[in-house]
Amino acid sequence: MASWADHAIWWQVYPLGFTGAEAAALPADEPVRHRLRHLENWLDYAVELGCSGLQLGPIFASETHGYDTVDHFRIDSRLGDDADFDRFVAAARDRGLHVLLDGVFNHVARGFPVFGRAEADPRAAAWFRRSPTGAETGGDTGGDTGGDYDTFEGHRHLVALNHDEPAVLDHVVRVMDHWLGRGVSGWRLDAAYAVPPQFWRRALERVRPRHPGAWFAGEVLHGDYAEYVSASGLDSVTQYELWKAIWSSLNDGNFYELAWALERHNGFLKTFAPLTFAGNHDVTRLASRLTDERHLGHALAVLFTVGGVPSVYYGDEQAYRGIKEERAGGDDAVRPAFPGSPAELPAAGRPVHGLHRRLIGLRRRHPWLVRARTSARNLDNTTVALLSADPDHPGEELLTLLNAGDRPHRFPAGSTGRAVLESSGGTTADPYLVPAHGWRILGGG
Template sequence: MADWIRHAVWWHLYPLGFVGAPAQADAGAPVAEHRLSRIEGWLDYAVELGASGLALGPVFASHTHGYDTVDHFRVDPRLGDDRDFDALVAAAHGRGLRVLLDGVFNHVGRGFPAFAEVLRRGPAAPTASWFHLTWPQAWQPGTEPEYATFEGHHGLVALNHGEPAVAEHVAAVMEHWLDRGADGWRLDAAYAVPPEFWAEVLPRVRAAHPGAYVVGEVIHGDYAEIVAASGMDSVTQYELWKAIWSSLNDVNLFELAWALDRHNDLLASFAPLTFVGNHDVTRLASRLHDERHLPHALAVLFTVGGTPAVYAGDEQAFRGVKEDRAGGDDAVRPEFPPAPDGLAPHGWDTYRLHQHLIGLRRRHPWLHRARTRTLHLANGQLCLEVRGEDARLVLALSLDDHTTELPAPEVTSVHAGTAELLRPGRPDAAVRLQPHGWAVLG
């Protein structure tokens, strides 16, 4: 894995929504508006937040939401063209921001040329082997086959990952955009693709781009085994994501402590991509029952091991509920104003909290592979020791309605949050937290 990822904090955005692109389009249409350039106006905002990388959702030609790709080699005409992409990458790199692209390689849209050829020519199509097809016994021209889909969505045609031509295509796409300046890939729905496919593709890509970072979207399963078998650098840590908000809502920090023990096991082999929000889930500010606990979630995100990602808008405490219906993602994928000065005033305190915690994170890059140890645990109280490379921090959380005192051996200072130190520097040192308080200690 490239050394630069050790210092990475991603600012993740969903481009089609961010720039207000139309919900549907002809992926072959000419570019009518160069919307991708709007993102450039937000790069200084990302840098000031403390991010070191820009993680982009889908930017390739599609019919609707970007995950029904029809041309992996073309920028979505609703966003712009190659020149717009090149300008965005150059502007990001000029500010020290890496660029991560979203690769949708488990499935394609119905307009994808290889599938369109199947619909035109039937079983004789040279690209028929790219898909899992079932033809009627008495096939006639114009008759569609049944085909495997992604999670039952008729517009998302699953690729056959046992077909060598598919592996060739995916490797060529990944190399093409890395050649153009991208620094890595998020592999969408990686959990639905056999790890052996990535084990074939990624060595080819890394032969030309050894510094590229590759993280897979994996929701469930044996994370460590998937990383080992696939050759990816990392996967998404959904288990920890769920434990953070759920333990806060239920006032059950035993759940979080258990998940962090599991997280420690993962860190022995790789650094997971950690997050408290993304483009597929209800926003944290809407998910939490008690808004006083939003800082607690962020304190966990930025002090435990892994590579943190902030979903654009979460740093402003945006609200939005994901719903399981057509258009159910819209609330968590809104259009942003043309520039940061168009944001509502009430979100800037949360932005400044992110700045403070990200700054703490980046001053302690050893946190990337740090392990945690529980010093104190109750339903509404948790004190964690975070260690790595002969360095140490202590995270103290309280969900209680009363003042609490938690053991914090040998701490001498408060790095973030609000707390009173008792007997600082001594083995019996403790920290006093106000109701629903939190602190990062050193």
């Protein structure tokens, strides 16, 4: 993993939604919309939040939501042009912010030019994976001829690339090289789980020598994360197991689930630092997911005191709500527009914003947490003490006390001299006495 990524804390933004862009691509004769400048207005906000990088959603020319790419070498005209991009990256770097791009390399839109040539040109057809059933997946072909191409998870308009085709590998390598050369620090690889891991390894063997400091994280939902990292050569993958355990254990009053997930998480940390999160562009927002709003701080306390590379999804730090629905447009509620400047944000989000700033600040003061192992102690359904420690530097540790129950709970004092570094509020002479539905992070001792 690139050394700078050990200290990365990402602010994830879905640019098309953030900037209020149109739902579909602009007609060819429409002028470019320079909306990346709107996002540029929020760079100082990201820095003040405590983040050190921007994890951007799709910014390349697409048909609708960005994950249906038509040109990997062109900025979507709803967002801007090359000059806007270069200006944005320079402004981010001036503030010490790394930029991570979203690489959609598992599938493309039906409007992707090579796909348009596929029926007449066998070389173009080889770019795309054929359906094993011999008929196009995802429903009615709408009268298309040669409709035996595989699609991404049944979405007819997303045609699956053939990752055994050398021309596809060459294309992905060129795309990665191009934008890394333009100043970005790495790639988040969309739907990496649908791509053979050996494809990423072959690509990175060609890209890394020219960009040795770049960082590559893949979207993987479940399975053996460590094995996928090993086989693919990626630096990291998304930690969906921990994401689910954080909110589910709080909703169900079952910290045993969180303890199990953290045990798995510790195993992953032996070989890589997972990309951790409490929310992202594909899931219901944390504030909407939790059945008890008093537990939002508990979730964040876990996120920022366990090992990994944490990411904050824009709006979560303002307690935005939004429910993802499995329908056309079902992502819109979790991908909203942000106002023109931070001064226009509703005052109601300030307490949660302040909590994020404090916890991110704590995280940055304890950079060893990226590789920390976390053990669950004094475990019960609604109470747990999480001890996060650095295996390479004995003595570096934090103790996170979580109480999701209806009564105050006193945890056993395993060490003297611990001080309260952050908490859900309330004062007491006993740092181990946690109020009902409260939490504390202790250090020292």
